[in-house]
Every structure is written in structure tokens, then in C-alpha cells.
Amino acid sequence: MEFKSRDFSQAGRVLKIRKLKVGLTGRPDAEPVLDGIDLDIRAGETHCLVGESGSGKSVTSLAVMGLLPKDALEVQGGLIALEGVEITAASASQMRELRARKIAMIFQEPMTALNPVLRVGEQIEEVLNMHTDLSQAETKKRTLDMMEQVHLPDVQRIYQAFPHQLSGGQRQRIMIAMALILDPDLLIADEPTTALDVTTQLQILKLISEMQERQGTAVLFITHDMGVVAEIADTVSVMQHGRIVERAPIRDLLTDPQEDYTKKLLRAVPNLAPRAARAATTAQEVISVQGLDMTYGGSGFFRKSEGVKAAQDVNFTIRPGQTLGIVGESGSGKSTVARCIMRLIDPTEGKVTVAGTEIAQLGRRQLQPHRKHFQIVFQDPYRSLNPRWTVARSLCEGPINFGTPKDEAMAKAAELMELVDLPRDALDRYPHQFSGGQRQRIAIARAVAMKPDVLVADEAVSALDVSVQAQVLDLLDDIQERFGVAMLFITHDLRVAAQICDEVLVMQKGLVVEHGPAAQVLADPRHDYTRNLIEAAPGRQWDFANFRALELAHPRQGATT
Template sequence: MTDAPLLQIENLTVSFRQDGRIVQAVRGVSFAVGRGETVALVGESGSGKSVSSLAAVGLLPDSATVDGSIRWRGAEMAGASPEVLRKLRGNEISFIFQEPMTSLNPLHTIERQIGEALALHQGLRGEAARARVLELLTRVGIRDPEGRLSAYPHQLSGGQRQRVMIAMALANGPELLIADEPTTALDVTIQAQILDLLADLKRAEGLSMLFITHDLNVVRRIADRVCVMEKGVIVEQGPAAEVMSRPQHPYTQKLLAAEPSGRPAPLTAEAAEVLSTEGLRVWFPITKGFLRRTVGHVKAVNAASLRLHAGETLGIVGESGSGKTTLALAILRLTRSEGPIVVLGREIQGLSEDALRPLRRQMQIVFQDPFGSLSPRMTVGQIIAEGLGVHGTPDGRGADEVVAEILGEVGLDPAMASRYPHEFSGGQRQRIAIARAMVLRPSVLVLDEPTSALDMTVQVQIVDLLRNLQARYGLAYLFISHDLRVVRAMSHRIMVMRAGDVVEEGSAEDIFERPSTEYTRALIAAALG
């Protein structure tokens, strides 16, 4: 780093007015970003990473009070006028946000959204703007950029949307990119591509980056220096290689140790088969014309066959769009499919909804986003007890007693039953979602990306919880994830899917140690290095 850093933050303190009291989100934070340098802010949710970066460019809400010094190229930005900050943002400092689908306007085309930044800051319009947009889309690796100009965000994949966000950030030639968890929601292969793209752009453009993440594997790949934050304070900072190899602070050591490890309990020889499919197929018709004639099919799942035993976990991996979740929903009879589905020895494919209802309690699901799947208007007790109202309690006890018991089993205080979902952390909400599924004592549990939105330390806790529940109750898991470290810690066997096809299946050890397809090898290389 040079003697004169681009961004210098000293003794930054950020407080919020909340329900008549003052809450300090950041306390005495100091760090710098030099020219051509990548600095990573690392920590768990709530540690103050994003608040610190938003404070640097004056993007905090009016309820925030900011103290300390924020200097950009030597000029003090704390207390700067809105005009000065508007000129800074987009021109000299640009943001890349975590979830591009919510950051991009769903009503505007890609061309219009990137062109808006060019018109606002450079006055470029018409053919000049279009040429610049095409140049940016090409630079960030969008295939067929001309064909994508008229596309809307929902017509792009997650990786493509993130590339568009990067193109928008680069539009006006900034000196500093602030990337806030830009790869968290992406598949491992797409994540690797985005990180490689950012590294290439940094070299080619001489960019500096402030990279915010909770994933230390990302830090290893991209950072020059790292600042570790805990509860609003930087507890350790230094060269990335040094901090990652010789952490000094107990919190940093805890983060580095927080990686899912171990293996699930081995299957017993007498474990009964609880689920099977044979050649299961999910094809969605493509219709055209006034009469909506079927002219083709989207082949979401092609001839998937599987066997699952009590106490066994089958990990299903693959990139977005590979058919993982569609397969699971078909098995649960939540989407239409063709082919036999046998649950606890009973064929369920042709059953009516009334005939299927008694079997529903044996097949439950935990979704990726617990906040989105929990009703904000219901208490935790009501959410967990909802299934009991349909199916009754397993042993005739009162619902309140059963809810209190299951809350204890997932590691939550039964006294929390009267609270609402927004009063819990992400990890606690995922425990509530698991409790809701477990309260009916199912035989088969589908876990759809249950750890992807969680901090590393919380991931470890959820993996341990799931393995303990499996060992105690003989649960069979269908575990869907793009995080191969978690899959390895959870799974007895693994199924690899690509574009609707099962390309490989075998024991977890065989898949990881002796993958037979190039696609599987690419997934493992992207996830584990």
C-alpha cells in the first residue's frame, strides 16, 4: 500500500436511534484501502461490515449518527454535502451488492439500467451510450451482449445478473469498488468465475476493492489485507496470508475453525428403504399461438432414480437450473411429474390429495430462506403448531407441550414460543424452520439449501443439529446444496445433477476422491480449490 491511501477511515463510530434508545453498530473502526489493493472486511452478520462501508460513502439512513474521519484521496468526506457525495458515488466509488435481483429494476431492460449511469454521470446517450454498454457487457463476460441489451433481470441467471451489476459499477471508471457479499447467493462454479473476473478487472483497470464477506475461503482467493470485525469493532487486521495462517485473536481463530467437518453416523445394515423413484421425469410444456399448442418442453428432470434409507442422507448437488429443487418438489408431490414415487412402501404418484394427506406428515421440507418461509404475522409457537392442527399430535399430547419439546430439541428456549420471526437471528430462524418440520416426526426430510444464507459458525451449528436429529430419530434426508463442504459433512451418498440429468452418483467418499465426470471435477475444484 502507498503512503497516501485512497480511502482512510479513522475512529469511525456509527449509532442508530432505535425505539427511543441509541444502538452503536460500529465503534472506533480504523482501516485504509490503498491504490490497487483489495481489503476484505470479514465477520458474521451484525458485526458492522456493511454499515462501515455504507458510512464511507454517506449511504446510511437519517436515523444514523456518524462520528470519526472518512477521507477520500486526502479530502474529508464526513459531513460532506449531498452534492459532493453524489459526485463521488458512481464516478469514483461504486458498489456491487449481494443480491442483484433486488438491486436491479425489474421493469427496465439491461441496456436502460446501465445506460442510466452513463447518462447521469457522463451525459452519454443514444448510439454512444449503446456502444459503451456493449463494451461493458463484453468486458464482464456476458455472452451475446447485443442479444442481452433488451433483456430484463428475470430473464438472466444469477451469475449473469451479478455480471450486469459489475458492468454498472464499472460504467464510469471508478477507482474503488465496494463489493458487499457479491458471491454469497451464487453456485460454486459461478462464484469462482465472478471472483476471477474481479481479480482480472483489478489487474487490468488498476482498481482498488473493499470486499465485504463472511466467507473466509473467498478472502483467501482475493484479498491482500483483511480486517476482522466482531460486534462493531475490528479485532484483528493485517496481510491476508498472515492473518489466515497465524490468527492472533480468539474470534479470528473461531472463524477459521468454523468449517463443517466430520461425517454422518454410518448406516445400520437393517436400515429400511423409506423412499425410491425410478426414471422420474419433470417436463414443463412450451406453448405458442392462440390455441397454446405445445411446441416443446423444458426438461427440468430427466429419468432420475434414487433410493433412500432410514438414517441416510443423499446429497444432491449441481449448479442453479440443474433440477435439484424440482426433483425434490416432485418427490413431495408439490409439482407434477411422471414415474413411480414410493414412500414407506406405498406408491404415491397416483394418489388423490385426500389420500395423500395422511402421508404428508411423513414428508417435510426446510427451505433455503427461513425468513421468507415463516409468516411474520404468527408467533413461533403458532408457526410450529400449524401442522399439528392439520395432522394432530403424534402421541395425543397438547400442542403447546409438543411445541415446547421440539423447541428444546433444536436448541431454542421454549419461552421463545411467543415471539415473532423478526425477533430472531438467521440461525435461530433456521432452527425454527427445522422445528416446524420435525414436530410431525417425519420419516423423510427435504433440506433445500438450509445453510446457504448463514454465517460459517452458524452453518457448523446447523450441520451438527441436523446430524444429531438424524441419529436420534433415524431421519432420511434429501440434502440439496451448492456448498460442497456442507454436503461432504452431511451426506452418505451424493447425486450430481446437470441440466436435468443425473450425471453421477455414488458414496460421498467416491464422489469427492474419485469423481468420474469432468463436470463433478469442476464443481469440486471450484468449491475446494
């Protein structure tokens, strides 16, 4: 792997942080959230801040932006200076001006950062209206020009669109346009590509790099994805428990990490080498999908149209103890197939046979007794677990509904907590009292409580940091070995698919373009679309576990770091 050698010693220092301490508001004696952070970022430099969830990455960015939640966190010591202006001493009005002209931020989830009732063009213009004296015509012209710079298609149409009418990648481009329209000196990007598929992720990373080179912007990039770090970083700071435990240029960090924690993070990164195929415990398929079609919309009483074909002629089978992965870009039809199998939506055509019963055409009342045979784990466990229920109630609900006595269900719930490496005495807690990785373990335990034949995991690890992700993947492996459950694993991360899937099915625009053993599809893809997905995977040219570069037969064009 060839690294760009960039020297920033002569560049102007944009951000200076010294001995920054952030703690709980009004509790100076409590354990600090950030303890003695030192950081420097120079013009044109990309500085990546990495670490597990709870390490303090996002708190650092919020402190720099002056956006720490009031009555919860406060700066208790240290210095934050942006081009000589001390942020920790700035007034609210000064910070508003700084946030527009000197510093800007891209958040992880643009749908929560954008106003859902305003057109996106108006939201970009709002920045100019508040901080410039441009006329309305000049404002619109500059807005459209910025939208073109971030490579949005058909800018006149998108200018008039609402956030929900855009894809995830397009919404993130709108956020980038808003952040960069006043040419800030520092751009903070907080996990801006975590929920995006690999091709959209690559486009966003290239866009940030392109805008940075054009404007000389300093970038503080917060991420838990070491693959992304390998692609874009000049310098890396590793955070653990509110402290920076290692800082190094990207070449040194990847080839010669010094701290055990850094080595642990790197070794947890999955690679694209497919797992060895596992033999099925029986030749009988536990799930069979034949000719599955799903069309949204279509002809109605007042209109005639073909509708949107979200899935067309999907066919596959899964045997007990095996995992089939469905991969593809956003909008490819992956989750539509999963929801059809779960009967969360009704397929337009086709057959879905689970444990010997054809369920695709069953009515809701007829389907109810069969639901215990197939369970799903969603991407966000916080949204799928009832926040008002204790963990015990969430785990017991399904078995009790199917006739298990309450005492027996409670005893089984305690066993399940041990199965997913959580303490039995946590049964009386609520979802908000757990970390993201722990909540996902609870969601898995809830699914396993029904003793299903098929487990559907829909992006179940995409929002987790790499070490927790590795733990959850190991847990799913262990559950398969113990119970022989068949798994349908939906993911946009090919590295995750390589670690857990026996077979891989690739979807593009609702069509299956490639299907076969993981070793064949990921190591020797036949379809151009599959090859493009693999080439777009961040950090694919790096063997993180062994701290070395890989020799690739087909290196990505212009993919040096």
C-alpha cells in the same frame, strides 16, 4: 499454497477510516453499532472484511456509501475520507456524484437491486445518462462494450432482456457492469457471491480480479466465506460486535491467526474431506425415486414444443438415518427434484415412494394424509415463516391440523425449542425478533414437529455465516441420530455436502452424471463435470482448521492468491 506477494505501501490511499462510530439515531447513549473502526485501502488492493452476521460488516459499507438508513442509524463520530474528500461532511448532491465516479457498490442479491420493469441495458445506460454528456449512440456503444468486458454472452440479446430473464450469475455481471462503467476508484462488494454455485462464483471472483487489475480499482470485499477470502484477499480485517479485532495480510491471517475469534471462524469452515459413511438403521428404504422426469412447458393447444427438461430419469433411494446430497450448478435440476418429491410441483413421469406409499400420481385430496411423512426446510426461513404468526403458532399448526390437541401441541413445541437450542419463552415472539440462524432453527423445528420420515433441506445453510452454518449442520446431524429421519440435502456447496452427506448425486442440466458414496464421488470423482465442480470450490487448497495449505494432486490453473 502459493501466495502473491503484493506491496501496497507505495500505492495511493483510496479510503481512510478513522475512529468511525455509528449508533442508533438520536440515542448517543445507546451501545454503538460500530465502535472505533479504523481502515485503510490502497489503489489495487483487495481488503476483505469478515465476521459473523451482526458483526457490523454491512453497516461499515453503508456508512462509506452514505446510505445508512435514515431515522435508524447515524454516524456519531470519526472520519471517512475517499481520496481526501470527507464523506461524513458531504452533502446529498456531493454523495450522488461521488457514488457514480469515485465509489460503487455490488449488493448481495441483484434481483432486489435491479429494477424488474426496466431492461438491463437501460439500467446500465442510466448511470451514463446521469453523469456524462455522451450521445445516445455513444452511451449504447459503451454499455455494450462494458457488457462484453464482464463476459456476458450474446450482449445484443441480453441488452434487451429484463432481470427475471437472466440467471443469477448473469444478473450479478450486470450489477458489476453498472458499478464499473464509470471506472470508480473504490468498489465495495457486499456478499456478491453468497447465493451463487461454485463455478459461477469462481467466474465472478475472477471477473472482479480481472477488472481490478485492468483499472487499478481498490476493492472492499465483504464476506463470511473464508474460502473466498483465501482466494482473493490481500489484507483481511476481522470484525466482531462492531469492532475490528484483528487485521493482517492474508498469509499471516491464515497461517498464524492471533485472536481466538479469528481461530473460531477459520475452524468453522467445512473442508472437502468427506465424512465417514454411516450405516443405515434398517435395510428398508424410506424413500425411493424411480425414473423421475420433469418437463416445463411443452405442447399446448396453440403450440407444439418439447418444453424444458428440468429433470430426466432420476433414480435414488434413501434409508432411515442416512443423507443423500444433490449437488450441481444453478439450473442443474436440484431444486426441481426436491419440489417433485414434496409434490410442490407434479412430476411429468416416474415414481416417488415415501414410507411405502407411491405419491407421485396421487391427487391433492388423496395426498393430504401422507404429507406428514415428508417435510421441507427452505433456504430463506424469513420467507417461509409467516411474519404475523408467533413461533408457537408456526410450530403447532401442522400437528393440530393432523389431530393433535392444542395443549399437547404446545407442550411439544416447547420441547422442540429446547431441541434446537432456543429458549422455551421465545415461543411468543415473532420471526423478525430472531437472527437468521435462529429462524432457520425454528424452521427445522417446525419440520420435525410432524415426525417426518423424510426431511428435505433445500439450500438450508447457504445464506448463513460459517459458524452458524456449522451449528445448524450439527443440529441436523443430532436430529437424524435421535429420530432416524432420512434426509435429502440440496446444496451448491461441495464443502457442506462433504460434512453431512453419506451419498452424493451430481446433476448437470437435468441429468444425473454421477452417483455414489460421498467418499468416492468427492475424493475420486469419475466425471469431468464433478471434477470441475470440485476444482471450482473456493479455498479448497486450504486446511483452515489447522492453519495450513494442502498439497493438491490437481491444483486449479492460475489459482494462486
